Each structure stands twice: as structure tokens, then as C-alpha cells.
Amino acid sequence: MDLTARQRRMLEFIQRHVRETGYPPTIREIGQEVGISSTSVVNYNLNVLQEKGYIQRTRETSRGLRVVAPRAGAAWHPENEEYLVPIAGVIAAGEPLRLPETDFSITDYETIALTRDILAPEPDLFALKVKGESMIDALVNDGDIVILRRQSNAENGDMVAAWLIDEGETTLKRFYWERETNRVRLQPANPTMQPIFVHPANIEIKGKVVAVIRQVQ
Amino acid sequence: MDLTARQRRMLEFIQRHVRETGYPPTIREIGQEVGISSTSVVNYNLNVLQEKGYIQRTRETSRGLRVVAPRAGAAWHPENEEYLVPIAGVIAAGEPLRLPETDFSITDYETIALTRDILAPEPDLFALKVKGESMIDALVNDGDIVILRRQSNAENGDMVAAWLIDEGETTLKRFYWERETNRVRLQPANPTMQPIFVHPANIEIKGKVVAVIRQVQ
DNA sequence: CTTGACATAGAACGTATGTTCATGGTATAA
DNA sequence: TTATACCATGAACATACGTTCTATGTCAAG
Numbered sequence: 001m002d003l004t005a006r007q008r009r010m011l012e013f014i015q016r017h018v019r020e021t022g023y024p025p026t027i028r029e030i031g032q033e034v035g036i037s038s039t040s041v042v043n044y045n046l047n048v049l050q051e052k053g054y055i056q057r058t059r060e061t062s063r064g065l066r067v068v069a070p071r072a073g074a075a076w077h078p079e080n081e082e083y084l085v086p087i088a089g090v091i092a093a094g095e096p097l098r099l100p101e102t103d104f105s106i107t108d109y110e111t112i113a114l115t116r117d118i119l120a121p122e123p124d125l126f127a128l129k130v131k132g133e134s135m136i137d138a139l140v141n142d143g144d145i146v147i148l149r150r151q152s153n154a155e156n157g158d159m160v161a162a163w164l165i166d167e168g169e170t171t172l173k174r175f176y177w178e179r180e181t182n183r184v185r186l187q188p189a190n191p192t193m194q195p196i197f198v199h200p201a202n203i204e205i206k207g208k209v210v211a212v213i214r215q216v217q
Numbered sequence: 218m219d220l221t222a223r224q225r226r227m228l229e230f231i232q233r234h235v236r237e238t239g240y241p242p243t244i245r246e247i248g249q250e251v252g253i254s255s256t257s258v259v260n261y262n263l264n265v266l267q268e269k270g271y272i273q274r275t276r277e278t279s280r281g282l283r284v285v286a287p288r289a290g291a292a293w294h295p296e297n298e299e300y301l302v303p304i305a306g307v308i309a310a311g312e313p314l315r316l317p318e319t320d321f322s323i324t325d326y327e328t329i330a331l332t333r334d335i336l337a338p339e340p341d342l343f344a345l346k347v348k349g350e351s352m353i354d355a356l357v358n359d360g361d362i363v364i365l366r367r368q369s370n371a372e373n374g375d376m377v378a379a380w381l382i383d384e385g386e387t388t389l390k391r392f393y394w395e396r397e398t399n400r401v402r403l404q405p406a407n408p409t410m411q412p413i414f415v416h417p418a419n420i421e422i423k424g425k426v427v428a429v430i431r432q433v434q
Numbered sequence: 435c436t437t438g439a440c441a442t443a444g445a446a447c448g449t450a451t452g453t454t455c456a457t458g459g460t461a462t463a464a
Numbered sequence: 465t466t467a468t469a470c471c472a473t474g475a476a477c478a479t480a481c482g483t484t485c486t487a488t489g490t491c492a493a494g
Contacts, residue, residue: 004441021275022283023241026481038443043483045441058238062279062450062481066239082299082332115299115330118430136407139356139431159433190353212431213335214356216376221471243451255473260453262471279451279480 003052007045009034011054015067024065083121084111085147091161091170092131112145112213119211124150126207128161137188138172144214146172148207159189159209165202172209220269224262226251228271232284241282300338301328302364308378308387309348329362329430336428341367343424345378354405355389361431363389365424376406376426382419389426 003011013033017025025033031042046065049055058064087110112127119125130144138159140146146161154160154175163170173186177200184203187195220228230250234242242250248259263282266272275281304327329344336342347361355376357363363378371377371392380387390403394417401420404412 006441018239021281022235022273023280024239026279027483028481036442038445039482040444040484041442056239060450060482061240062243063240064238064482082330111334113299113332113334115332117328117330118335119432133408136356136409139353139358141356141406157434189358191350192353209433211433212429214429214431215336216426216428217374223471244453245451253472255475256452257454257474258472265471277452277478277480281452 003049003054004045006034006036007049007054010042010045011049011067014055014065018067024063026063082113082115084113085125085127086111087129087145088126089128090131091128091146091172092134114147114211118213119147122149125210126150135172137190137193139189140172140212141214144212146209147211147213149210150207152205154205154208161206161209162186163204163206164198165204166198167202170206175205220266220271221262223251223253224266224271227259227262228266228284231272231282235284241280243280299330299332301330302342302344303328304346304362305343306345307348308345308363308389309351331364331428335430336364339366342427343367352389354407354410356406357389357429358431361429363426364428364430366427367424369422371422371425378423378426379403380421380423381415382421384419387423392422 010030010033013030014024017023017029027039027042027046030046031037031039034042036042036045046055046057050057054067056066056068114121125147127145127147130140130142130146133142135141135144148161156176158175159172160175161170161172162175171186173188173196176185176187177183178185182200183197184200185195185197186203227247227250230247231241234240234246244256244259244263247263248254248256251259253259253262263272263274267274271284273283273285331338342364344362344364347357347359347363350359352358352361365378373393375392376389377392378387378389379392388403390405390413393402393404394400395402399417400414401417402412402414403420
């Protein structure tokens with residue numbers, strides 16, 4: 001499912017052209033940029049890009065192109081600065097955090113649009129809606145939306161969404177591995193609250209929190 | 218510098234078309250949408266729109282259109298979903314909240330771009346950066362960005378930014394006026410914390426909190 | 435070697451689409 | 465009234481642009 005160098009250049013040029021002019025390039029413009037003299041070759045490669053899911057085409061329509069989600073996670077709207085993050089589900093203290101095994105694409109989920117001012121776009125972003133008031137110690141309340149980067153490990157100080165296996169609990173805390181005692185300290189964001197300590201084998205990290213959005217009332 | 222109803226519909230259709238398909242419409246597509254049978258009329262009105270600064274055109278280019286900002290200082294660019302909110306300053310417990318007397322424009326301040334998914338755009342929105350950990354009872358921490366609507370009154374249940382005159386303190390709390398005792402209860406968002414009670418004359422409401430954005434780490 | 439899948443080139447074709455022109459209606463001001 | 469600016473119509477035209485067809489080259493599998 002990989003792209004050839006040519007196809008990658010074509011894809012990047014299409015995105016750049018849309019960003020700079022406001023409309024997609026023609027077959028001939030793409031050919032000129034990438035160094036293809038034949039329109040049929042460009043057309044052929046555009047069809048390949050479409051089959052691989054990178055673009056959508058509209059038949060017999062000039063500039064009938066659009067770049068769609070190139071891969072799972074965050075996806076750009078080429079025409080503007082904002083981008084989409086899939087809302088993968090709900091996070092609640094008592095429930096396991098069930099995420100799709102494979103990469104999930106924005107086409108399968110509700111999404112929330114973010115801007116670069118809020119968070120730099122990157123692959124593997126997803127969002128969760130908070131249910132219940134159990135995350136208040138992380139300064140996160142019912143209804144808040146947390147944006148996470150999918151990863152299964154963490155560095156000290158990261159705010160992570162983790163599943164505590166023995167307790168059967170999902171939690172949002174700052175992660176600190178204490179080497180000397182080989183235990184993990186999970187520190188609430190609220191400095192007035194006490195940390196909890198768990199064994200490294202008892203924790204399953206689901207992702208790193210990179211932003212929180214609260215819509216008041 | 219005003220637009221006719223037709224021109225406004227054309228502009229809106231162009232924006233919608235770009236948003237939905239990824240490329241601008243043709244002259245004929247615009248005509249069909251707006252109810253103009255003649256391509257020259259559409260062309261004529263497109264030129265008017267261009268002269269008035271609402272769009273840019275590229276000659277002899279199919280779909281060579283782009284919607285641009287209708288005028289400098291406008292709060293949002295019609296071609297994308299995002300819009301700008303001025304960051305008016307800093308909010309901290311110990312400091313008075315000094316806001317400009319007159320309406321302030323985004324040209325005079327740093328801004329943060331938001332999307333409609335986060336908050337519906339409206340006039341009189343502004344943002345404040347939180348300094349210090351004194352607002353933790355409102356589930357707002359150092360570095361968070363709160364989005365407010367400028368208003369000097371509040372309804373019961375609103376989360377407001379208020380200045381407590383006697384105490385010389387700024388605070389973020391939910392506002393409840395208790396008619397029987399004629400006092401105002403300011404309720405922390407964190408349900409484990411206790412409310413405070415103030416006399417109505419002792420409170421100066423600066424705005425209503427409509428969203429909170431946290432960039433973690 | 436032959437076969438077939440894949441990538442490329444060039445040219446011819448049809449149509450989608452912007453441009454232009456001749457014409458006319460409706461206002462408002464002189 | 466006449467003049468003028470503005471807004472609209474429909475048709476003809478030129479070309480920008482997607483589609484298709486034939487031909488060629490490469491490479492791995494049989």
C-alpha cells in the first residue's frame with residue numbers, strides 16, 4: 001500500500017496547490033510539476049492514488065480532485081488550516097478503554113476540528129469524551145474532550161490515559177516511573193490530591209494526553 | 218461596498234462547494250444554484266465580487282476562484298471554518314482583570330484560532346491566559362486558556378469571571394443569585410469544594426466562560 | 435523464452451468551461 | 465425626455481482539460 005516517489009510528489013503538490021491557490025491542479029499542471037509529459041500517465045497515477053485511498057476524484061470534472069485522510073489519526077483539510085481528529089469513544093473511570101486494534105480513520109468516527117493554534121497536527125491523534133466526574137483530580141470533568149496521541153509507553157511527567165489491570169479502572173494521571181523501587185507513581189494534576197502507586201505490570205498505557213477542551217454549559 | 222442578495226448567495230455557495238467537494242464550482246454550477254441561466258451574468262457578478270475584494274480569480278482557468286477575507290480585521294475568513302479570538306490578557310487571582318474599555322479588535326492582540334466544533338463563533342468573544350494555580354477549584358490550571366463572552370451580568374448557573382471588589386480578587390466560579398437572602402453564591406466547578414457567598418454589590422462580572430482549552434505539557 | 439502485471443509516452447478526441455458580444459430592461463439624475 | 469450606470473439574457477466562440485487508445489519498456493513468474 002506504499003506510494004512511489006512520483007505518487008508522493010504528486011500528492012504533496014496537490015496539497016500545496018490547493019493551499020496556495022484555493023483549487024486543485026489539473027492533470028497537466030501535475031505532470032509539469034512532477035516531470036511527466038503525458039497526461040495519461042498522470043491520470044493513471046491519480047487513479048492509483050484514488051485506489052489506495054489518498055484522494056477522491058470526480059469523473060469528467062476539471063480539477064475534480066480532493067485529498068482525503070492520508071492515513072489513520074488526524075487528517076488535514078487541505079483547503080484550510082484546520083484538521084480533523086476522530087472521536088474514538090468515551091473514557092470513564094469504571095470502564096475499560098476499548099480502542100480499535102488497528103489504526104482508525106476519521107471516516108469511521110465522529111470528528112472534532114482543531115486548529116494549529118490549539119495543537120500541532122500529527123498522526124495518531126484521537127479524542128475521547130469524558131463520562132462522569134471521576135477524573136476531577138486530573139482537572140477534567142464530565143463532558144470534557146481529551147485529545148490523546150496513541151502510544152503504549154510514556155516518559156516521566158507525561159499525562160497519560162492508563163488502564164489499571166487489577167483495579168479494573170481507567171485513569172488520567174501524570175506518569176512517573178520510580179526506578180529505585182520499580183513502581184509507577186500516578187500523580188493527579190490537581191496538586192492538592194495524593195498520588196497512587198502501582199506496579200509497572202499492572203498498568204497499560206493507552207495514550208498520552210496532549211490537550212483538553214471544555215465546552216462550558 | 219454592499220453585496221446584492223444574488224452576490225451573497227453566490228459567495229455562500231462557493232464557500233459551501235469548496236467545503237463539500239474540495240474544489241470551487243464552475244460558472245455554470247454557480248448559475249444553476251443561484252438561478253441564473255446565463256454564464257455571462259455569473260461571470261459579471263464574479264467580477265463584481267472580485268472588485269469588491271471578496272474573491273480572487275485566475276483568468277482562463279477552470280474553477281479559478283478563491284474566497285478571500287472580505288476586509289482587513291474581520292474576525293473570520295470565509296474560506297475556512299476557523300475563526301480568530303483575541304487573547305486580551307492574563308487572568309490571575311490576585312490581579313484585577315484589566316480589559317479594554319471599548320470593543321477590542323483582533324488586530325490589536327495576539328489571537329487563537331478556534332473552530333465551530335469547539336465553539337460557535339459570536340461577537341464579543343475574547344480569551345484569557347490563566348496565570349497561577351488559584352483557579353484549580355474551577356478545574357482550570359496555570360497555562361490554560363479560557364474563552365469568555367464579554368458581558369456584565371449573568372444568569373444563574375453561568376460560569377463567570379468576576380472581580381470581587383472588597384477582596385481585590387479575580388475568580389472563576391458558577392454564579393447563583395439567591396433571591397431570598399439577596400446574596401450571590403459562587404460555586405466552584407469542582408463539586409468537592411465549598412462555595413463562597415458575596416454581596417451583589419461586591420461583585421463585578423467581567424464575562425461568561427464559554428470554553429476552556431488546555432495544552433498539556 | 436513467453437506471459438502478464440505494471441509503469442510510461444504521445445497523440446487524438448470530446449466536452450467542460452471561461453470569454454465575449456449583441457441586446458435589452460430598470461432605475462436615478464440632469 | 466436623454467443620459468448613464470447597473471443588472472440581466474442568450475448565443476457563439478475559443479480553449480482548457482479529462483478521457484481514451486496505441487505503443488513501448490521493465491521485471492518477475494512460469
